[in-house]
Amino acid sequence: xxxxxxxxxxxxxxxxxxxxxxxxxxxxxxxxxxxxxxxxxxxxxxxxxxxxxxxxxxxxxxxxxxxxxxxxxxxxxxxxxxxxxxxxxxxxxxxxxxxxxxxxxxxxxxxxxxxxxxxxxxxxxxxxxxxxxxxxxxxxxxxxx
Amino acid sequence: xxxxxxxxxxxxxxxxxxxxxxxxxxxxxxxxxxxxxxxxxxxxxxxxxxxxxxxxxxxxxxxxxxxxxxxxx
Numbered sequence: 001x002x003x004x005x006x007x008x009x010x011x012x013x014x015x016x017x018x019x020x021x022x023x024x025x026x027x028x029x030x031x032x033x034x035x036x037x038x039x040x041x042x043x044x045x046x047x048x049x050x051x052x053x054x055x056x057x058x059x060x061x062x063x064x065x066x067x068x069x070x071x072x073x074x075x076x077x078x079x080x081x082x083x084x085x086x087x088x089x090x091x092x093x094x095x096x097x098x099x100x101x102x103x104x105x106x107x108x109x110x111x112x113x114x115x116x117x118x119x120x121x122x123x124x125x126x127x128x129x130x131x132x133x134x135x136x137x138x139x140x141x142x143x144x145x
Numbered sequence: 146x147x148x149x150x151x152x153x154x155x156x157x158x159x160x161x162x163x164x165x166x167x168x169x170x171x172x173x174x175x176x177x178x179x180x181x182x183x184x185x186x187x188x189x190x191x192x193x194x195x196x197x198x199x200x201x202x203x204x205x206x207x208x209x210x211x212x213x214x215x216x217x218x
Contacts, residue, residue, distance in 0.1 A: 083174055
């Protein structure tokens, strides 16, 4: 359990760093958007992603801080994360590989978008479809298993 | 896989939550095992049997696998 506390503390630090970096990136992209010197569609999309990441990082940070205050919550969280049925469901839903490939597709889409907007939207749509399928499979498995 | 975990719990007045905490899984996993939706792994089956102080064969019903082995023979 003390090892898991360390994992949670590292998670808090990483979320904090990620939120700060993304806030800086967001400010820079907002300035670029205002200047109108680059492709507005791609920049606006990037800004949306950055805002989403900042929001999620802060949520995870707050949640992890709340868990760390209570020994019982730490134990519950540890059990939840290491539960074998939960791991089996995640495995069937392709987590985390689907998440990683979706993120890579979004990054590739953003880079490709500076050259061809159609490729950008195709990759984004494919990444979203992939994530939706994973969520559906996870939901079905949670009911069936 | 058939099992009599629910009966054993009721006899000893143990909640699903208590059993789940003792063997290191969530309450939902215990529920899924009891309604035969999920088959416990060997380590989990061992932990559950150990918690009740019984042999694995007394907690889980392996008769369907014995029939399968007879069919193969």
